[in-house]
Amino acid sequence: MKKAKFVVVAAMALVFLTTGFGFAQTQAQVKEWRVPFLNCLTGAIASIGEYLQWGAERAALEINQAGGIKGKPVKVIGVDTALDPQKGSVEMARIVEEGTLVAMGPVPEPVIMAAMPIAVENGMASVTATTSYEYAVKFFPWTVSWFPPTEQRLGELVAAWAGLHPDMKSVIQFVEPYGPWPGMAEAHVKGLTSVGVKVMPKVDVPSDAVTFGPLVVKALEQKPDGIVFVCNAEKIAKIIRELKSRGWTKMDRLLVFSSGDAPELYATGGADINGVEIYNYINPNLDTPRWNAFKEAYMKAHNGNQPPSLSTNYYDALYMIKRSIESTAVTGDPKKFKEERKMIAEYMANMKDFHGIMFNWDMKNGVPTNKPTFIFSIQEGKKKLVKEVKP
Amino acid sequence: MSLALYYYLSITAVNILMSWALYVPYRMAHLHFITVANMAISGYTAGYLVMALNVPFSLALAIGFLLGGVIGYLVSLFIGDAPTFAVVIVGFTFIYITRTVIENMPSVGGTMGMFGLPNIGGSPSVHRFVILGILYGLVVLVGFLIHRFDHCSLGRAASAVFVDKDLAVSLGIDIRKLGILLQTFSCTLAGGCGVLYGFIYRSFHLDFFTFHLVGITMTIIFVGGYSTMWGTVLAAPLLYGIPLLFPPEIASWRIVIYGALLILVLVLKPEGFITRRSVYCVEGFLSRAQKKLNNS
Amino acid sequence: MQVLIAQIINGLSLGSIYVLLVTGFNLLLLVAMIIHFSYPQVVVFSMYITWVVLQLTGNNVLLGVLAGVGSSILLNLISAPLFQKVMKNRGEVDINSTMVLSLAMGMIITDVLSHSFNRGLPIAFPDQISQSTPVLRIGLITILSGQVWSLGVGVVAVTGFFLLLYKTRAGRAFRAIAEDPSGARLVGIPLLKTGLESYALTGVLGGIIALLLATLLGSASPGLGEQVALKVLAVSIIAGLGHLAGGLVVGLLLGILEAVAQGYISGTWSNVIAFVVMLGVILMKPSGLFGTKL
Numbered sequence: 001m002k003k004a005k006f007v008v009v010a011a012m013a014l015v016f017l018t019t020g021f022g023f024a025q026t027q028a029q030v031k032e033w034r035v036p037f038l039n040c041l042t043g044a045i046a047s048i049g050e051y052l053q054w055g056a057e058r059a060a061l062e063i064n065q066a067g068g069i070k071g072k073p074v075k076v077i078g079v080d081t082a083l084d085p086q087k088g089s090v091e092m093a094r095i096v097e098e099g100t101l102v103a104m105g106p107v108p109e110p111v112i113m114a115a116m117p118i119a120v121e122n123g124m125a126s127v128t129a130t131t132s133y134e135y136a137v138k139f140f141p142w143t144v145s146w147f148p149p150t151e152q153r154l155g156e157l158v159a160a161w162a163g164l165h166p167d168m169k170s171v172i173q174f175v176e177p178y179g180p181w182p183g184m185a186e187a188h189v190k191g192l193t194s195v196g197v198k199v200m201p202k203v204d205v206p207s208d209a210v211t212f213g214p215l216v217v218k219a220l221e222q223k224p225d226g227i228v229f230v231c232n233a234e235k236i237a238k239i240i241r242e243l244k245s246r247g248w249t250k251m252d253r254l255l256v257f258s259s260g261d262a263p264e265l266y267a268t269g270g271a272d273i274n275g276v277e278i279y280n281y282i283n284p285n286l287d288t289p290r291w292n293a294f295k296e297a298y299m300k301a302h303n304g305n306q307p308p309s310l311s312t313n314y315y316d317a318l319y320m321i322k323r324s325i326e327s328t329a330v331t332g333d334p335k336k337f338k339e340e341r342k343m344i345a346e347y348m349a350n351m352k353d354f355h356g357i358m359f360n361w362d363m364k365n366g367v368p369t370n371k372p373t374f375i376f377s378i379q380e381g382k383k384k385l386v387k388e389v390k391p
Numbered sequence: 392m393s394l395a396l397y398y399y400l401s402i403t404a405v406n407i408l409m410s411w412a413l414y415v416p417y418r419m420a421h422l423h424f425i426t427v428a429n430m431a432i433s434g435y436t437a438g439y440l441v442m443a444l445n446v447p448f449s450l451a452l453a454i455g456f457l458l459g460g461v462i463g464y465l466v467s468l469f470i471g472d473a474p475t476f477a478v479v480i481v482g483f484t485f486i487y488i489t490r491t492v493i494e495n496m497p498s499v500g501g502t503m504g505m506f507g508l509p510n511i512g513g514s515p516s517v518h519r520f521v522i523l524g525i526l527y528g529l530v531v532l533v534g535f536l537i538h539r540f541d542h543c544s545l546g547r548a549a550s551a552v553f554v555d556k557d558l559a560v561s562l563g564i565d566i567r568k569l570g571i572l573l574q575t576f577s578c579t580l581a582g583g584c585g586v587l588y589g590f591i592y593r594s595f596h597l598d599f600f601t602f603h604l605v606g607i608t609m610t611i612i613f614v615g616g617y618s619t620m621w622g623t624v625l626a627a628p629l630l631y632g633i634p635l636l637f638p639p640e641i642a643s644w645r646i647v648i649y650g651a652l653l654i655l656v657l658v659l660k661p662e663g664f665i666t667r668r669s670v671y672c673v674e675g676f677l678s679r680a681q682k683k684l685n686n687s
Numbered sequence: 688m689q690v691l692i693a694q695i696i697n698g699l700s701l702g703s704i705y706v707l708l709v710t711g712f713n714l715l716l717l718v719a720m721i722i723h724f725s726y727p728q729v730v731v732f733s734m735y736i737t738w739v740v741l742q743l744t745g746n747n748v749l750l751g752v753l754a755g756v757g758s759s760i761l762l763n764l765i766s767a768p769l770f771q772k773v774m775k776n777r778g779e780v781d782i783n784s785t786m787v788l789s790l791a792m793g794m795i796i797t798d799v800l801s802h803s804f805n806r807g808l809p810i811a812f813p814d815q816i817s818q819s820t821p822v823l824r825i826g827l828i829t830i831l832s833g834q835v836w837s838l839g840v841g842v843v844a845v846t847g848f849f850l851l852l853y854k855t856r857a858g859r860a861f862r863a864i865a866e867d868p869s870g871a872r873l874v875g876i877p878l879l880k881t882g883l884e885s886y887a888l889t890g891v892l893g894g895i896i897a898l899l900l901a902t903l904l905g906s907a908s909p910g911l912g913e914q915v916a917l918k919v920l921a922v923s924i925i926a927g928l929g930h931l932a933g934g935l936v937v938g939l940l941l942g943i944l945e946a947v948a949q950g951y952i953s954g955t956w957s958n959v960i961a962f963v964v965m966l967g968v969i970l971m972k973p974s975g976l977f978g979t980k981l
Contacts, residue, residue: 047801047807050806204953206958210701211904213696215950217697217950221690221827245821245831267809270811
């Protein structure tokens with residue numbers, strides 16, 4: 001009997017010691033988890049940077065209210081790159097050397113190109129949650145892509161849109177030459193032609209265009225049944241106004257691409273964009289406590305404006321980082337930065353069933369595999385769901 | 392050396408060289424903004440040569456310099472003695488045209504940009520060492536050349552043109568030839584800078600070569616001082632480095648601060664902080680100090 | 688044919704923007720010897736002030752217009768001493784310094800607009816101002832009321848200012864103090880009063896241009912001024928610095944060239960064509976097609 005008791009006590013002690021030792025090993029060694037976010041807080045797209053930052057800070061607030069990450073609070077540190085590759089590169093070098101475990105950003109593409117090689121070279125993950133797969137893949141495995149490959153994703157989507165309007169036989173695109181946008185336009189072409197829609201020669205939109213009459217006339221001359229917009233949000237609104245002034249009435253035959261779903265579209269377009277269709281990755285009409293709380297907080301902080309589609313990206317990115325830290329042996333111990341950075345990157349790249357604010361998704365080798373997309377109709381500045389397109 | 396320091400030093404060197412590329416033609420009152428277009432053309436060409444044709448970096452760099460020089464020479468045949476505002480417009484126009492051509496060329500990445508330029512020497516640390524070495528070697532070499540230029544008859548001729556073009560002509564100065572020389576030099580330097588700039592980042596994107604760069608180099612020259620080369624050496628590290636230390640609330644107003652600084656300097660100290668007079672004072676002081684040392 | 692006519696009308700509309708801005712630019716040059724590279728940014732600033740007042744007053748158009756004109760005059764009066772000081776330091780028309788000074792002002796205006804107004808988002812004008820109702824529509828040919836106003840006022844402004852500057856005593860006084868302040872003082876022209884009047888005049892024109900651009904474009908963004916500044920300067924140089932009628936002709940021609948090029952060639956290359964033409968003219972005739980008035 002005594003021997004049995006001894007064995008039980010010894011076993012318990014062994015279990016306790018092992019667990020305690022294991023716990024001590026993964027216990028946070030930091031006072032707070034600092035996550036730098038390289039963002040464009042000033043410059044031409046500061047308005048976008050502002051709500052990206054807001055989303056990330058909202059996530060930090062929620063995480064801290066729920067007890068933090070491994071019991072320690074998380075802090076998002078906004079690092080302004082001012083849309084300047086010169087600044088972006090120095091800031092990335094600085095945060096890499098400060099012993100950062102994981103970062104977010106940079107935003108947008110020119111700064112990504114200047115700064116991400118530094119993160120890659122130093123084996124530090126930085127989540128670029130607003131760029132296309134074609135940019136992100138160049139820096140694998142030290143970032144993850146927020147979107148599947150463009151051609152695969154968009155082809156299905158615009159084909160689904162064409163399916164909503166079976167009488168639409170021909171489509172023309174307005175395309176602005178910026179970053180991945182021409183590639184997205186090409187993906188649209190493949191998707192539309194796969195369902196038998198004729199795609200006419202695109203209308204290129206110069207970046208410095210101020211008036212759009214000539215481009216609209218060029219488009220209308222070809223007598224399209226539908227139009228897809230792949231350009232800057234403000235330009236889209238102006239082109240639509242020009243179309244309307246020239247007699248275009250079939251507003252649901254106008255499709256705006258995801259990057260056009262920005263406050264500039266609504267600020268410039270106003271009532272002129274009622275009925276226009278738009279595709280994107282978040283459904284603002286979702287009715288869940290988490291999303292409702294996010295939406296309410298956003299509207300309170302932004303004069304009643306609805307959260308733009310990108311506002312959740314870095315919110316989710318921070319939660320992804322949280323889960324990566326909690327699910328691995330990451331402690332923040334400065335002596336183990338190299339290994340712990342790698343752990344986070346590897347875990348994020350193949351995370352299963354991540355609970356985003358809108359939906360859950362899996363990552364496979366840094367690429368999301370099952371994110372839905374949505375087609376909406378714009379009515380009085382709000383988006384009404386028309387169709388959900390599941391991969 | 393810390394990584395942040397490497398980027399700070401290398402980008403500062405590029406800013407110094409690009410500001411000198413603007414300084415040299417401005418000695419005869421030409422604001423020669425075509426240098427930014429040269430950067431882009433030479434940079435992308437070198438990148439393509441290295442990535443697609445496996446040309447060694449050293450040869451690509453040399454081609455970058457040469458290409459910049461050829462373009463600068465050809466353009467200067469037309470604007471060597473043109474009025475200042477014509478030179479400005481030509482520069483801006485070239486920037487626009489260059490951007491449009493590059494964004495329509497899939498072979499150099501088009502609107503996406505050019506990724507993954509290789510490390511020179513095979514490893515990141517060797518790459519950084521080489522780039523920094525080349526950049527500061529160029530700073531010393533170009534600085535020497537400009538110093539000699541400033542102190543020779545060519546420099547005096549340029550000063551004469553700056554002050555009074557008609558008087559310069561009456562003194563026998565061939566403005567056109569001088570303009571061709573200075574603009575060609577400026578574009579050659581800019582071409583090489585473009586190559587090095589891209590290899591610092593190991594990528595090229597059109598937004599690396601915008602009017603923003605024009606604004607930076609112009610601010611450096613006018614705040615530092617446009618009448619001597621030393622103004623650039625002072626202003627470039629400060630104007631790039633100090634905003635990096637700003638707290639975020641102030642950093643967000645960086646462009647306004649630059650603009651206000653530029654206006655203040657133009658109004659209160661039009662020649663900039665470092666003037667010829669201050670350089671002469673320093674040179675005199677050093678000369679006296681040296682004499683004292685020799686005597687003792 | 689219908690498409691060509693439609694594009695020419697579009698071109699006239701685009702050209703009218705250049706004409707309006709070039710007229711203001713040339714006016715500043717003629718009455719103050721200032722090459723204000725960032726004049727378009729000043730006009731955009733006035734558009735923003737107009738918008739702010741419209742928002743605050745429930746779309747009171749009169750107050751909005753007055754605010755736009757007032758802000759333009761104020762900016763002119765504030766910047767005038769800076770330009771004068773810079774020019775005085777060099778003792779003559781200093782194109783480089785005034786250009787750099789105006790570039791610096793443009794940087795500040797654009798950044799302030801993107802920081803402090805509407806969170807950096809574009810602004811849209813109410814329907815009472817942005818006139819997108821067609822007065823004529825035949826197939827692809829459409830003429831909007833805003834286009835008619837901006838072109839009409841542009842032509843009237845050029846004519847009016849030409850007559851003012853070259854056919855009236857006041858206009859001669861403005862030009863005199865710009866070209867030779869000492870000489871003007873000698874003949875009894877009151878420098879301060881005349882100078883203030885000339886700046887106020889350009890300010891009024893700036894405010895009117897802001898209103899017309901709001902009518903034509905219906906919206907504005909912080910970067911709008913930068914987008915057109917280069918072309919405005921180019922039009923002025925191609926026409927001949929200070930040449931009002933030349934600015935009208937070249938502005939409209941450039942607008943038509945751009946519109947026709949965009950209509951028949953890929954959009955991004957159309958810009959190149961316009962710039963290549965400008966480049967060619969500048970290289971061949973740096974003093975401008977119609978000669979400079981300086």
